[in-house]
Amino acid sequence: MVEPVLRLERLRKKFGALVVTDDVTIDVMPGELHAVIGPNGAGKTTLINQMSGLIAPDSGAIRFAGRDITAAPMYARAALGLARSFQITSILPRFSALENVALAVQARSGSSFRCFGRAADEAALNGPAMAALADVGLRERAQVPAGELSHGERRALELAVALAMEPKILLLDEPMAGTGHEESARLVGVLQRLKGRFPVVLVEHDMAAVFALADRISVLIYGRILASGAPAEVRADPRVVAAYLGDEME
């Protein structure tokens, strides 16, 4: 049997009295794009934050590549190959696009305590970084400070940073958030090309994008998994239609 790359086991998280993650079990299989959808406040971002280690679950376990990483800090998970993007763009605004990505390459290459030599001139860092930028179509914008990029370009830059980490799994928190129609179509194209290189967990509100990309969909409502399965099954599930898709698909 094929082992899942990432496995959430009976995860639970409470903020005060509010249960935001309620007994969630999800398997992400090698190569699949697993979408997590649900209405606002369903706990999707909280779930991704627990996967990446930004917040700790109250109970349950997270297993990644055969290890228990429930208590591992963020940087250690990143070193194992778990990459994520943020819903609210999180880049280094005063660094150029290239430098943002080169830092991720540097993190993978180790030896970041090197105190001499201009990091900005290192071909070993800039080469892979340029390749990642080219993957998301930002190659011409490499020297522009990240803070001056358009919103859609910043979303793409987030993706390039994650790619440069040579991820074993990629967690994407609403990569299309706030992008225009054209830009989100472009991002869908980029993700379509990347699909299969590594498994992806995609949290997204744009249902057109989700159904175009996902191999499997889990529906999250009030912190619980309501349904999980292939896109066609989920779309046809009367509970899902009643709770969520009914409004979204109109």
Next chain:
Amino acid sequence: MAVGLAISPAPARGRWSANALPIGIFLVLAVIPLVALVTGGGYLVSLGARVMIFAVAAVALDLLLGYGGLISFGHAAFIGLGAYAVGILAAHGITDALVALPAALAASALYAFLTGIVCLRTKGVYFIMITLAFGQMAFFTATSLAPYGGDDGLTIAARSTFAGFALIKNERAFYYVVFACLAGSYLFCRALVASRFGRVLRGAKENPVRMATIGFNVYRFQLAAYVIAGALAGLSGFLLANATEFVSPAYMSWQRSGELIVMVLLGGLGSLNGAIIGTAAYLLTEEWLAGFTENWKVIFGPVLVLVVLFARGGLIGVWTELVRRIGRG
């Protein structure tokens, strides 16, 4: 190849104009003793040495403040530790720099390491307060060192020797030793901030969460920077003790830590050139104002407030703006 072209470094002209300012600064500093020789003012030499000694500490502090976003309010403690290492060793008859200098660097680096382990677990205002607390701890420890003068401080009989030679007994020779220390510290920090290490430090200032998500344990890098900055301040303390031939708890007071922050802010945060210029501007203005009124702080305070309010980016910010406007014609 196109990739190679796209990532070629900044054009040569940009590199040159970036170096014009530091070359100018160090040229001026280098000729001061010669000017003093002509005008016959030994005072100018000792004032210049004092400026450069504090500039070493300010450059180190800028590493934390400007590049690391770590507002350390206890930097004077490291200077004091370096100075006390010289004074205490001298009190026991050990006056050679080959012992005193490593001792000064080690004492301040060790204190930075031990306190940094605790301080860097906190953020923002808490970091400021806890560095202040550790600074005050060093200050009060020094005042209670009865065998070494306590409150009154400790007079040093003579300047450090180098392998037995009284190399820095002469004011001018001492001046150039300080000059070399500043130039060395400056070049070291400049290489550091552009290196892989420096890039992680700068990135952590902008967005620590992002740095952790791409796999950096930010804490370790900040701790290393804190120790480096502490050791450089210890070097400044070593020089200060030799300049004044006296050590006192006042070297570690929180006011002194505050002054160092003001020097960095005045020059321009995140610019090593700015740290040197800011130190010079601060100490020279202080010297000048104190020359004609006892209450010079009444004038100096508002001036500093105005500079911080209206010259964002400090003196270095004003300078780059001027260069830009003149360049445009």
